[in-house]
Amino acid sequence: MFFLKYVMIRTYQNMKGNLFPNLITIGIIAVSMLIFSTFTLLAFNLTNFLKIWEDKIEVVAYLKRGTPSSEVEPLINRTRLLEGVQVVRYVSPYDAMAFMETKLGRQKNLLDGIQPAVLPPSFEIQLKKEFRNSTGIKEVVADLKKIPQFEEIQYGQEWVETFSVLVHILRLTQWILGGLLLIAVVFITSNTLQLTISSRRDEIEVMHWVGASPSFIRVPFYVEGLIQGLLGGGLAILFLLLLHQGLFLYIPPTIQDWLAKIPVLFLPPETIAVTLLGGMVLGFFGSFVASMRVLKYK
Amino acid sequence: MNEATIGMHHVSKTYPSQIRALSDVTFEIFPGEFTFIVGPSGSGKSTLLRILFCAEKPTDGEVVVQGMHVTQTGFRKIHQLRKMMGIVSQDFKLLRDRTVNENVAFILEVTGHTRKDAKEKASEILRRVGLEEREEDSILALSAGEQQRVAIARAVVNSPPLLLADEPTGNLDAKMTIEVMRIFGDLSQKGMTILFATQYTGLIKYFPYRVIQISNGQILDGKKVDVSKTDEEKAGE
Numbered sequence: 001m002f003f004l005k006y007v008m009i010r011t012y013q014n015m016k017g018n019l020f021p022n023l024i025t026i027g028i029i030a031v032s033m034l035i036f037s038t039f040t041l042l043a044f045n046l047t048n049f050l051k052i053w054e055d056k057i058e059v060v061a062y063l064k065r066g067t068p069s070s071e072v073e074p075l076i077n078r079t080r081l082l083e084g085v086q087v088v089r090y091v092s093p094y095d096a097m098a099f100m101e102t103k104l105g106r107q108k109n110l111l112d113g114i115q116p117a118v119l120p121p122s123f124e125i126q127l128k129k130e131f132r133n134s135t136g137i138k139e140v141v142a143d144l145k146k147i148p149q150f151e152e153i154q155y156g157q158e159w160v161e162t163f164s165v166l167v168h169i170l171r172l173t174q175w176i177l178g179g180l181l182l183i184a185v186v187f188i189t190s191n192t193l194q195l196t197i198s199s200r201r202d203e204i205e206v207m208h209w210v211g212a213s214p215s216f217i218r219v220p221f222y223v224e225g226l227i228q229g230l231l232g233g234g235l236a237i238l239f240l241l242l243l244h245q246g247l248f249l250y251i252p253p254t255i256q257d258w259l260a261k262i263p264v265l266f267l268p269p270e271t272i273a274v275t276l277l278g279g280m281v282l283g284f285f286g287s288f289v290a291s292m293r294v295l296k297y298k
Numbered sequence: 299m300n301e302a303t304i305g306m307h308h309v310s311k312t313y314p315s316q317i318r319a320l321s322d323v324t325f326e327i328f329p330g331e332f333t334f335i336v337g338p339s340g341s342g343k344s345t346l347l348r349i350l351f352c353a354e355k356p357t358d359g360e361v362v363v364q365g366m367h368v369t370q371t372g373f374r375k376i377h378q379l380r381k382m383m384g385i386v387s388q389d390f391k392l393l394r395d396r397t398v399n400e401n402v403a404f405i406l407e408v409t410g411h412t413r414k415d416a417k418e419k420a421s422e423i424l425r426r427v428g429l430e431e432r433e434e435d436s437i438l439a440l441s442a443g444e445q446q447r448v449a450i451a452r453a454v455v456n457s458p459p460l461l462l463a464d465e466p467t468g469n470l471d472a473k474m475t476i477e478v479m480r481i482f483g484d485l486s487q488k489g490m491t492i493l494f495a496t497q498y499t500g501l502i503k504y505f506p507y508r509v510i511q512i513s514n515g516q517i518l519d520g521k522k523v524d525v526s527k528t529d530e531e532k533a534g535e
Contacts, residue, residue, distance in 0.1 A: 002412060202393055203404075209351075209391070210456065211380030212408035 003215075010220035011227065018196045022228060025192040029232025029279055032181040034239050037275050039174035041240060041267055046167050049262055053163070054132040059125040059155040061144050067121065075149055079123060084131035084140040093119040120151065134160045182282060189228060189286020190293070193221055197290060204295065218291045222284055229283020233276040241266060301365065302326040303460055303491040304350065309359030311345055311515075319345040320356070320515040327493060329459070332486040334502055335495040337512035343495040346512070347464050350493070351385060352376045364460065381409065384453030388465035390445045392437045392452075398424060399433040402452045409456060423451045427481055443474030450481055454490070461485065463494045467501070479505055 015022050061079070063072075072090055079088045091099070093116040100119075101108040131140055137155050144153050197204065207217050244266050267275070304327040311320040320342045327333050335343050348354045349361055352368055361368040364382045371379055392401050399420045406416035424433055427447040432440060440448065446466060453461060463482070467475040479501065486492050486507075494507075502509055511518040 002410070006407065202391065206391060206393065206404070206452075207408050208377075209380065209385045210405045210409060210452075211377040211382075213377050214374075216408050216410075 006216070007219050007223055011223040014196050014200065014220055014224050015227070018192075018199060021192045021195050022224075025189055025228050026231045026235065028188050029185055029229060029282065030235035030239065032185050033233050033236035033275060033279055036174065036178045036181055037236055037240050037267065038243070039170060039177060040271060040275075041244070043167060043170040043174055044267060044271070045264055046163070046170060048265055050163050050167060052263075054160070055129075057127070057132055057137065057156065057160070059127065059137065059140060059144065059153060061123045061125060061147075061150045062120045062152045062154075063122060063149055064151045065120060067149050071149065072121070075147070076123070078147065079125065079144070082140060082143045084128050084136055084143075085125055086128045087126040089124045089126075091122045091124055093117055093121055096120075096122070134164050185282045186286045186289060189225055189283050190289040192228075193225060193287045193290035194293065196224065197221065197295065214295075218295055221287050221291055221295070225283035225285075225287025225290075226280045227283070228286075229279035229281065230276060232283070233279025236279070237267075237272055237275055302362070303329050303331070303364060304493065305360070305362040306346075307360045309349065309356045309361055311342075311349065311354065312357045318515055320349075323359070323512075323515070323517055325510055325517060327491060329491055330486070330489045332482070332492045332507040333494065334505075334507055334509045335493060335512055336497070336499055336502060336509055338497050341497075341512045342515040343497070343512055344464055345515075347462050347493070347495055350462060351383060352379055381456065382458055383460040383462055384456065384458045386446070386449050386453045386461065386463040386466045388468035390449045392445055392448055394437050397434050397436060398429060398440065398448050401437060401448055402455050405452050405455055419455060420451075423455045424448075426484075427451045441474070442469050443471075443477055446470060446474070446478050447481060450478065454485060459491060461490055461492045463492065465496055466494070467496065467498070475501070476504075
């Protein structure tokens, strides 16, 4: 308890005595963490959008023209048995025509003179949850292609693949940038703490002389690093929240309508906790590096 | 016979620049002894003291302080050794942004005493060195002699059994030197072992304690220190 009180008082004195360098460090940690968490937020929302889109994804298998109606029922049963298939719905040419009329609304007269028979019958296949991703879809499609009665199979593969690649690039950028920022933050924190240590060198020398234990000398600086990291991380989250909240205020109404269909989420609590913890770890590591360099017992 | 408080056996120190600061130094100091280490500037006095408080490692030989083998003491145990000794230097090393009491109490705070306890103990020791009136004054308001008394109070506030003093009167005039030497004498009478490094042989004339003479890093055995003349007289010759 005494040690804790001592550490708190010393840390407060150190931070108060070197207020400007401390504020600069907190600011730099905040900016670095803001850049990193912005990428996290973007990747999180794109992943979320991809998940929503994948949940809705279904495969359409078009039957060859002239497939006898007697073959439809056994074909439905055969398709249902394929791994990854959850529901199979048969769409006859008449159902397809009715669907198109509904879609066209007032312009349905465009379909005048077109016979339903020109539209191919199809199966709308819903996949099991674990197959609703680019790899799972490809597996089911490969099995469907083995059935000779199907002429063509569509599943919006370009969308799924492009989106997956985009999310991967974002994640990769996030971690590469994160790594570079991490090194920068450790370097900056370490240098600020060296300034603090340097301004207290007489005190530290006296502490060395009288046999103060290394923990009495070092722990206040470690706590200083932790606090800088926590405040930097907290500020980053706060700025990100303001950016997230303010996003819609400056977007034209037409784009807002489109965006309204996509939920733009904020970081979940566990990611916020990890960001704050990450800031603290960075701050601690910076102070640890500084103490290794200049707080050796001599 | 008592175990020696300090034991230096065939200690040598050569710096990487090949400067030999100490050469085969051997002596022992027993509990309660007041010993002067006398030698001219650059003779190796400070190196000897720095080895005793683990600021430097000897190149050869064995050093035992308070039963601990300094040469084998690892980084993690240095602070344990230093808790058993007080250190006073020529340049005081006081914290200029603190009061007299705070300078002394600081030592106790960083070695595990509560703030209240540290303040009380600091007051007590400052009374013993005659600074009770100046406790709340800034260090900057004190004379050199008073600052050195604060440095001594700080070195002994933990009641260490051993006190190492490196030219503690180097920056003081004659009157202040006598004042400071009286405090060292009192501490010695109370049983503290004191190793006092100085280049001023005049001190030995007035304070008849054991003398170890050092020159060019070597102990001058059997050679008497000439105390018939003051340092100023010698300088004038």
